[in-house]
Amino acid sequence: MSSRRSLIIVNEEEEKVGTFKTEQETFWAGSFGNNYTLRNQGNKWIASNLALFSRILTRTIEIRSVIEFGANLGLNLRAIQQLLPEAELSAIEINPKAVEMLRNLANVKVYDKSILDFSPDYRSDLVLSKGVLIHINPDKLAQVYDLLYETSNRYICVAEYYNPTPVEISYRGHKGKLFKRDFAGDMLDRFDDLKLLDYGFVYHRDNNFADDDLTWFLLDKGRSKR
Template sequence: MTSTQQEEFWSGDFGRQYTDRNSRHLAEWNAFYEATWGRTKLAMNADFVGDLPRDARILEVGCNTGMQLKGLQDAGFQQLYGVELQAYAVEKAKEYSQHVNLIQGSGFDLPFKDAFFDVVCTNGVLIHIAPADLPRIMAEMVRCSRRYIWGFEYYAPATTAVNYRGNEGFLWKADYAQLFLDQFPGQLRLVKQELYPYVTDAERGNRDVMYLLEKTA
């Protein structure tokens, strides 16, 4: 499968720099979330998947250095998998988590059988997928999930392009839960959604969203 422009961008030096800027150990990661959104990521996660059995099989698409997976591991989840495009990030992930199944690969071609996972999730990944390519990665996520799709992404009521560090065509805000519902009518239902305004950017009104979708067919 031919790489997209965004995949090539993130596989190179820009992606490596992003990984270096955004890699944190668990305590620092939680402090960053609390300062930015007023809640730790562990607390956000607990609100959405805290009641799931700890042997639930979870895949994160675009796991970078595995901080979210480490947080889920700290919460007691045992069967954790991550797919990451960037080889450098996969190697760095070994510094932040152990006993997590990490694979270098693309979200457009997940190397797992249908319905292999109880949960398939993203954290700040769909925002970097060109809108025209979203149906492909969403289809792979839905294919691999037995039950839930879970996400944490930038939010806007309508898909909006954002200049990212001087680069155009590499970042978008959108209502990603609704895009999933539109793409798979009658196959998904929205279980829960919550908007998180930025404590550090309150005057501009920027918000992120966490959502949980369940397969119905």
């Protein structure tokens, strides 16, 4: 690749980073997000995801489409694709390097944009957020909750760091980048027709399928018209 072409790519990424509404979006679209994408690769994560999603999906029926909010390079979707090989998969991702990797996956529709700029063009049977809501600016959470709800045809799964009350945590030396709270509780309070179907915890010291100390919640809107 020529140096001129490299410069063009850098400038395109810088222009994109400059268009965001919050500092958290800029953070994840830039070099930190690039390094995160490169750091979090490997089959062990897919194995852990297979264990997690096989448990979650046993509580669902008729999943024909799945969309992930903040899919990064697609480790969650790769596991779901093995469990639901006929399902239509979609991904929303803000980081350009992660988007490149997502586009190498077969049969995944990629929305190259911030979640805050996303507008659903159709509903998916399952909407997933895993380790993403914790990085959303708290002032924008209501907008994201509405997007999760409106994008879902029936199920919403959130797998995040849980805390009964909102709290900010330092994240790899950065302030204002990680927030714990009861995300599922917020959504249950916000949408009267949402029901808690199941929940669980995945532990970083699990003997076989270690994960990132996430608490997951499967929420159900009930049957919707397709």
